[in-house]
Amino acid sequence: METIQSFPFITDEELAAKFSVSIQTIRLDRMELSIPELRVRIKSVAKEQWNETLRSLPQEDVIGEVIDLELDHQAISILDIRQEHLFTHQEIARGHYLFAQANSLAVAVIDEAFALTARADIRFMRPVRLNERVVCKATVTGTDDKGHTLVNVVSTVGGGSVLKGTIEMYRSTTEEKGEDQ
Incomplete structure (x- = not known):
């Protein structure tokens, strides 16, 4: 959770490599912690950050x-x-x-x-x-x-x-x- 908070655009593959676990383990852990997938995280950050700027x-x-x-x-x-x-x-x-x-x-x-x-x-x-x-x-x-x-x-x-x-x-x-x- 700390890694994703620090690097919101990190992929499941990068997380799996960082923690030496399978991608499926990362996905299951994300679901258990209610952390959305990368695409949803990107959209959320983008909407918050860029709608005021564009x-x-x-x-x-x-x-x-x-x-x-x-x-x-x-x-x-x-x-x-x-x-x-x-x-x-x-x-x-x-x-x-x-x-x-x-x-x-x-x-x-x-x-x-x-x-x-x-x-x-x-x-x-x-x-x-x-x-x-x-x-x-x-x-x-x-x-x-x-x-x-x-x-x-x-x-x-x-x-x-x-x-x-x-x-x-x-x-x-x-x-x-x-x-x-």
Whole structure:
């Protein structure tokens, strides 16, 4: 219980390794102690922490779960690939889910009431498969000559890149500055 309180995003697998027990033992102990599974813990922390902070869109519109957010600097989300994310006859995630995670995180990191994608340059590095966890990091890097905010996005699975790119974000202050869109 202390470990989960200190590290709320620790997985059952990591707990099993830490305590040298089976994953089933961890799950049974969690149930006995009324500790929710990782996904529920993440949602709970995210709702408490980010609903007050997100300005450009509500938490439920972000694809994946926001686990870190520093407006106009960086944000991180995770997306566990499940059956509904896959192509019908293959165990490969549809690219639009990976793009949606990166794009919605790029919108979320903007400290404005209104932000839209102006342009995206995205490269997919490798297929993502069922049960893989995609960690996406969005980092604000500056502005372009049109006043759009540039956000670099990198999605990884197990530390290896699966998506990289730059997303240009139109924000409400772009218009206020009299910039061309």
